[in-house]
Structures are given as structure tokens and as C-alpha cells.
Amino acid sequence: MRRIAGFSLALLLCGACDTSTKATPEPQAELVSIACLKSLGTGGGCVVTRDLTVRGTVTANDLRGEFPRTLVVEDATGGLSIAVDRTALADLFPLGCELTVHCTGLALGDYGGKIRLGARPTGDYDVDRIDGADLGRYLRCTNPNNHLRRPRTALLADVGPADADRYVRFEGVRFVEAGAAWCAPDPDTGERVATLRTLIDDAGRTFAVRTLPSAYYAAEPLPSGKGSVSGIVDYFNGELSLRVINYEADFFGALRATPATHPTACP
Known part of the structure; x- marks a missing residue:
């Protein structure tokens, strides 16, 4: 686990994302692919300063106690773990729901070689968990039954x-x-x-x-x-x-x- 570093590198990488990975943006937000977002954290991670969102299907949560305080979301380009400081996530974000993640102010960390999303780190960990009180700010279930959760x-x-x-x-x-x-x-x-x-x-x-x-x-x-x-x-x-x-x-x-x-x- 490593501390976040290289914010200027992240801004350069973000500009390198090809427009073919972008969908129609929400008002004042740029919708990018999960693969594009994760590329911003390569080489040490970053705090997301641009107004970016990603959208995908929830493929894992804490329904059976298997992923405590974690959501996993996937689109056509890859999957992403999101660290959240809350229990009973399955009640808010059920398996198969379409999840829109507003990334501005969140951090991309390198956890043992895997890029994950969370809150800005305050200690020695790659990211902190997103406070449960802030979930409405960053995560929104936009379609609870999109039927796209297929392995x-x-x-x-x-x-x-x-x-x-x-x-x-x-x-x-x-x-x-x-x-x-x-x-x-x-x-x-x-x-x-x-x-x-x-x-x-x-x-x-x-x-x-x-x-x-x-x-x-x-x-x-x-x-x-x-x-x-x-x-x-x-x-x-x-x-x-x-x-x-x-x-x-x-x-x-x-x-x-x-x-x-x-x-x-x-x-």
C-alpha cells in the first residue's frame, strides 16, 4: 500500500484518454470509461480534480459478507473496486444495478498493484474509505435493474x-x-x-x-x-x-x- 503521489502526472494522463472511451456526458461532467479512469492512478495514484464520472454495473457488494465495505463496478473496459466506510451496501446498491460514480475529489490508489477508488488518503494507506455520510455526493444508483450483470x-x-x-x-x-x-x-x-x-x-x-x-x-x-x-x-x-x-x-x-x-x- 502506498501513499498518493504524482498529482501533476495524473492531470497529464487524463488528457491522454482517447475520446472513443467517452460516452455522452452529463451536464458539466465528463463521462469516461473505467479503464480510462484507472489509467490516471498508474504510477502512484492521484486525487481526481477534473469533473469526471464513470458508469457501470455493480458486480459485487456485501450481500453475503463477501466484500465488506466494498463495491465493485464494471463496464465494457474493466472493473473497479470502491472502498466505502458503510455496512449494508447491498441495500443501497444491489447486484446488477447501474451505478454512476462522481469521481471529483476522490482518490485513485495503488493497493498491491491494483488500482482502486476511495477517499483522499489522510495516512499511510493508498486511499481512505468514502465516508458513509458522503455516499449521496459520489455514488448514485441510476438503474436498479439493468440486467447486465453477467460473468x-x-x-x-x-x-x-x-x-x-x-x-x-x-x-x-x-x-x-x-x-x-x-x-x-x-x-x-x-x-x-x-x-x-x-x-x-x-x-x-x-x-x-x-x-x-x-x-x-x-x-x-x-x-x-x-x-x-x-x-x-x-x-x-x-x-x-x-x-x-x-x-x-x-x-x-x-x-x-x-x-x-x-x-x-x-x-
């Missing part, structure tokens, strides 16, 4: 750092640790801790699945058999992982219990 089907080997915060679906995979709990207990305290489990496909390729103990199903066993898993791609310090979302609808109901067998950037 992109991908192979384990095809996902890379550029896919961070994208909503993807892996098919024909199984858990190496089937039957173990999603989150392992701490040997000293017995409390559940964030845990990495492993997906594997028929070719032997693997992909980590990271689950937080705040997830409602943290103590439940991983399913056996082969099936499909949907989630948000995470990236931190060179390591990729998948974070499952909306467990009952996107994962558990989609997994088929069969016998186990051996995105466009800103131009």
Missing part, C-alpha cells in the same frame, strides 16, 4: 492482472480441498481466517479462491464434484485469486455434482 466465461490460464476486478466464470473445475471449510480456523483462537483454496481444471491448471471470514458460509464445506464458479478476479502483490460473490445464486446453485475427474483498455 465473462474464461479459462484458468487466460486470466491475468489486467482482469483485476472483472466478473468471470470458470467452468468444468473442482476444488482440490473438497470437504474442507471455505475458511480454515486459526489453530490458536479457533476463529475463522481468510483462506486460499484451490480450483483445478481437467488440464491440471490451478487458480486460487480467496474467502474472507466475514462470508456467511465461511464455516461450510467446499463442495465436491465438478462445476462452475463465478466471482471477482483479485490481484495483490503479484498474486491472482478469485473471490466468490452472491454464493447461493452464482455458485452453489450453479455447481453440478458430477464425479470428479482427473478486457479493452483505454486507447
Whole structure:
């Protein structure tokens, strides 16, 4: 995690965004793509001083405790994590809603190599969380049912750092640790801790699945058999992982219990 720096660089980068990434702007606001916005934080981050907005579909929230105090929004060019200091975000910004983010005054931080959006940092973290009292200023659900929340089907080997915060679906995979709990207990305290489990496909390729103990199903066993898993791609310090979302609808109901067998950037 790094402190925000390089504000003048950010202003130069913003001017480099190609007009093909822009949609019809709202009054006195410039609507840019998520990829274009994230490019402003490359190389150390920035505070957004221009009147910019992005618009996309909410693909992850805290509905099942999987993304506490976080929203993930995605458009055709990429995904973006937004750090928010509030609980019950799913009540305000349900999965699948169209979210308009007014970015002016917010900050783009580099969190382990992934660009995320939050409030201007006041300490040593890349960004602070947006105060819950300020949500109406920055975030607006403009269409609660736009029906555009669909994962992109991908192979384990095809996902890379550029896919961070994208909503993807892996098919024909199984858990190496089937039957173990999603989150392992701490040997000293017995409390559940964030845990990495492993997906594997028929070719032997693997992909980590990271689950937080705040997830409602943290103590439940991983399913056996082969099936499909949907989630948000995470990236931190060179390591990729998948974070499952909306467990009952996107994962558990989609997994088929069969016998186990051996995105466009800103131009």
C-alpha cells in the first residue's frame, strides 16, 4: 500500500484518454470509461480534480459478507473496486444495478498493484474509505435493474492482472480441498481466517479462491464434484485469486455434482 503521489502526472494522463472511451456526458461532467479512469492512478495514484464520472454495473457488494465495505463496478473496459466506510451496501446498491460514480475529489490508489477508488488518503494507506455520510455526493444508483450483470466465461490460464476486478466464470473445475471449510480456523483462537483454496481444471491448471471470514458460509464445506464458479478476479502483490460473490445464486446453485475427474483498455 502506498501513499498518493504524482498529482501533476495524473492531470497529464487524463488528457491522454482517447475520446472513443467517452460516452455522452452529463451536464458539466465528463463521462469516461473505467479503464480510462484507472489509467490516471498508474504510477502512484492521484486525487481526481477534473469533473469526471464513470458508469457501470455493480458486480459485487456485501450481500453475503463477501466484500465488506466494498463495491465493485464494471463496464465494457474493466472493473473497479470502491472502498466505502458503510455496512449494508447491498441495500443501497444491489447486484446488477447501474451505478454512476462522481469521481471529483476522490482518490485513485495503488493497493498491491491494483488500482482502486476511495477517499483522499489522510495516512499511510493508498486511499481512505468514502465516508458513509458522503455516499449521496459520489455514488448514485441510476438503474436498479439493468440486467447486465453477467460473468465473462474464461479459462484458468487466460486470466491475468489486467482482469483485476472483472466478473468471470470458470467452468468444468473442482476444488482440490473438497470437504474442507471455505475458511480454515486459526489453530490458536479457533476463529475463522481468510483462506486460499484451490480450483483445478481437467488440464491440471490451478487458480486460487480467496474467502474472507466475514462470508456467511465461511464455516461450510467446499463442495465436491465438478462445476462452475463465478466471482471477482483479485490481484495483490503479484498474486491472482478469485473471490466468490452472491454464493447461493452464482455458485452453489450453479455447481453440478458430477464425479470428479482427473478486457479493452483505454486507447
